[in-house]
Amino acid sequence: MYLIYKLIYIIECEYMRLDYPSRHTERIGAVSIHELQKIYELDSGEMPRTSAHNHEQSTRAYSYQELSSIFRELAIVIPLKNEKIGLLEGVLSGIPNECLIIIVSNSERAPVDRFSMEVEMIRQYSQFADKKIMVIHQKDNELAKIFKKVKYTSILDSKSHIRNGKAEGMVIGILLAKMQKKKYIGFIDSDNYFPGAVNEYVKIFAVGFKMATTPYSNVRVSWRSKPKIVNNKLQFPKWGRISEYSNKYLNALISNITGYESEIISTGNAGEHALSMTLAENLNYSSGYSVEPYEFINILEKFGGLLPTDSSNIIEKGIEIFQIESRNPHFHEEKGADHLTGMMQASLLAINNSKICNIELTKEIKNHLLMLQIKQNYKSPKINLQKRHHIMDPIKVISIEDFADLVIKNSKTFLKI
Numbered sequence: 001m002y003l004i005y006k007l008i009y010i011i012e013c014e015y016m017r018l019d020y021p022s023r024h025t026e027r028i029g030a031v032s033i034h035e036l037q038k039i040y041e042l043d044s045g046e047m048p049r050t051s052a053h054n055h056e057q058s059t060r061a062y063s064y065q066e067l068s069s070i071f072r073e074l075a076i077v078i079p080l081k082n083e084k085i086g087l088l089e090g091v092l093s094g095i096p097n098e099c100l101i102i103i104v105s106n107s108e109r110a111p112v113d114r115f116s117m118e119v120e121m122i123r124q125y126s127q128f129a130d131k132k133i134m135v136i137h138q139k140d141n142e143l144a145k146i147f148k149k150v151k152y153t154s155i156l157d158s159k160s161h162i163r164n165g166k167a168e169g170m171v172i173g174i175l176l177a178k179m180q181k182k183k184y185i186g187f188i189d190s191d192n193y194f195p196g197a198v199n200e201y202v203k204i205f206a207v208g209f210k211m212a213t214t215p216y217s218n219v220r221v222s223w224r225s226k227p228k229i230v231n232n233k234l235q236f237p238k239w240g241r242i243s244e245y246s247n248k249y250l251n252a253l254i255s256n257i258t259g260y261e262s263e264i265i266s267t268g269n270a271g272e273h274a275l276s277m278t279l280a281e282n283l284n285y286s287s288g289y290s291v292e293p294y295e296f297i298n299i300l301e302k303f304g305g306l307l308p309t310d311s312s313n314i315i316e317k318g319i320e321i322f323q324i325e326s327r328n329p330h331f332h333e334e335k336g337a338d339h340l341t342g343m344m345q346a347s348l349l350a351i352n353n354s355k356i357c358n359i360e361l362t363k364e365i366k367n368h369l370l371m372l373q374i375k376q377n378y379k380s381p382k383i384n385l386q387k388r389h390h391i392m393d394p395i396k397v398i399s400i401e402d403f404a405d406l407v408i409k410n411s412k413t414f415l416k417i
C-alpha cells in the first residue's frame with residue numbers, strides 16, 4: 001500500500017512552476033528568443049489542486065517525472081581549472097542523480113598534480129553517492145592526437161596541443177556526451193558555492209527542454225542576484241560584471257536588425273546554459289570566455305536569415321532560445337580585475353567581429369574597449385580590434401564512432417567512475 005501511495009505521489013508531485021514562454025518573443029529569421037521567464041515556485045506541491053486562482057492560465061508547473069525524463073538524457077559538463085576541491089564536491093552533490101556528469105579538467109599536473117587530487121576526490125565521493133561520472137584532462141596528449149586523426153584541428157594550437165580555454169573544455173565535454181548518445185548538454189561552472197543553486201540550474205535546463213517545440217534549443221540561466229559584500233554589508237545586485245554590457249550590445253544588435261528597440265536579451269554571458277545536442281553539434285564555438293555571447297551571435301548568423309546559409313533543414317524546424325531567471329543567488333569565486341577585463345574584451349569582440357554587427361555598433365564597442373584600456377592605465381594588453389577570435393568548427397564534422405573508439409583505446413586520462 002505504501003508503495004502505491006509513494007508511486008501516486010511521484011506521479012502527481014509537481015515541481016517547478018514558471019511563466020509560459022509566450023509572453024514576448026523576438027523572432028529573427030528562424031530564431032525565436034523568448035523573454036526572461038520567472039520561476040514562481042521551486043516546488044509547487046501536488047496536483048491537481050483546487051484554488052481560487054487559476055494559475056494554469058499564466059504559469060505551468062512541471063512534475064518531477066517530466067523533469068526526470070529529461071535528466072536521463074542530459075549530460076552536465078563541468079569545465080574545471082585549478083578550483084578548490086571542496087567546491088567541486090559541492091557542485092557534484094547538486095546535480096540530480098539521473099544526469100551523466102562529465103568533468104573536463106585543465107588543472108595543473110605539475111609541480112602539484114591537481115588533476116590526480118580531483119580524481120581522488122571524485123572516487124571517494126562516489127563511494128557515498130551512486131552517480132555516473134566521466135573525467136578527462138584537456139591536455140591529454142593522446143586526446144590531441146585523436147583530434148588530429150579525426151581532422152578536428154580547430155581545437156589545436158600551432159604545436160598541435162589542445163588549446164587552453166573554457167570553450168575548448170566545453171567542446172570536449174559535448175563530444176563525450178555525444179559518445180554516450182545524450183540528447184541534451186548543460187554547462188555548470190565548477191566554482192559555484194551553493195549546491196542548491198546548481199540543483200536549480202539543472203532543473204531550469206530540464207524545464208527549458210520540456211517547453212521546447214523544436215529539436216534545436218538553447219536554455220540560458222539569468223541569475224536573480226549575485227551577492228557581494230560592500231562596506232561590510234551584504235548586497236544583492238542583479239547584474240554581474242560583464243553581462244550588463246554584453247546584454248546592452250546584443251540588444252542594440254537585435255534592435256538594429258528588427259528596427260524596434262529591444263531589451264529581450266538578459267543572458268549574454270550566461271555561464272550556466274544548455275543546448276540540445278542537435279543544435280550543439282551544428283554550432284561554431286568561440287575560444288575561452290567569449291563562448292556564451294558568441295553562441296547568440298552564431299545562432300543569428302546561421303539561422304537568423306541575415307547571411308547565406310546551408311542549414312535549410314534546421315531553419316525549417318526553427319531554433320528556440322529560453323532565458324529563465326533562477327531564484328537562488330549566484331555565488332562563485334572572484335578572480336580579480338585583470339580576469340574581468342580579459343573576459344569583457346573577449347565578449348565584446350565576439351559581438352564586434354561578427355558580419356552581422358552594424359557599423360554604428362562597431363564604433364560604440366570600439367569606444368567602450370578604448371575607455372576600458374584608459375581606465376586600466378593601459379595595463380591590459382593593447383586591444384586589437386581587427387583580431388579575429390579563434391573559432392572552432394561544428395563538432396558534427398567528427399565521426400563520433402571513430403572518436404569514441406580512439407578515446408576509449410588511447411586516452412591516458414579518460415575515466416568512468
Ligand code: GDD
Pocket residue numbers: 078079080081082083104105106138164165166168169170188189190191240241242243269270271272289292332333335339
Ligand atoms: N576545462 C577548462 N579549461 N575549464 C576552465 C578553463 C580551461 O581552460 N578555464 C576556466 N575553466 C573553468 C573554471 O574552473 C570554472 O569552472 C569555469 O570554467 C568558469 O571559469 P571562471 O574563470 O571561474 O570564470 P568566471 O567565473 O570569471 O566567469 C564565468 O561567468 C561568466 C558570466 O559572469 C564563466 O562561466 C564565463 O564564461 C561567463 O561569461
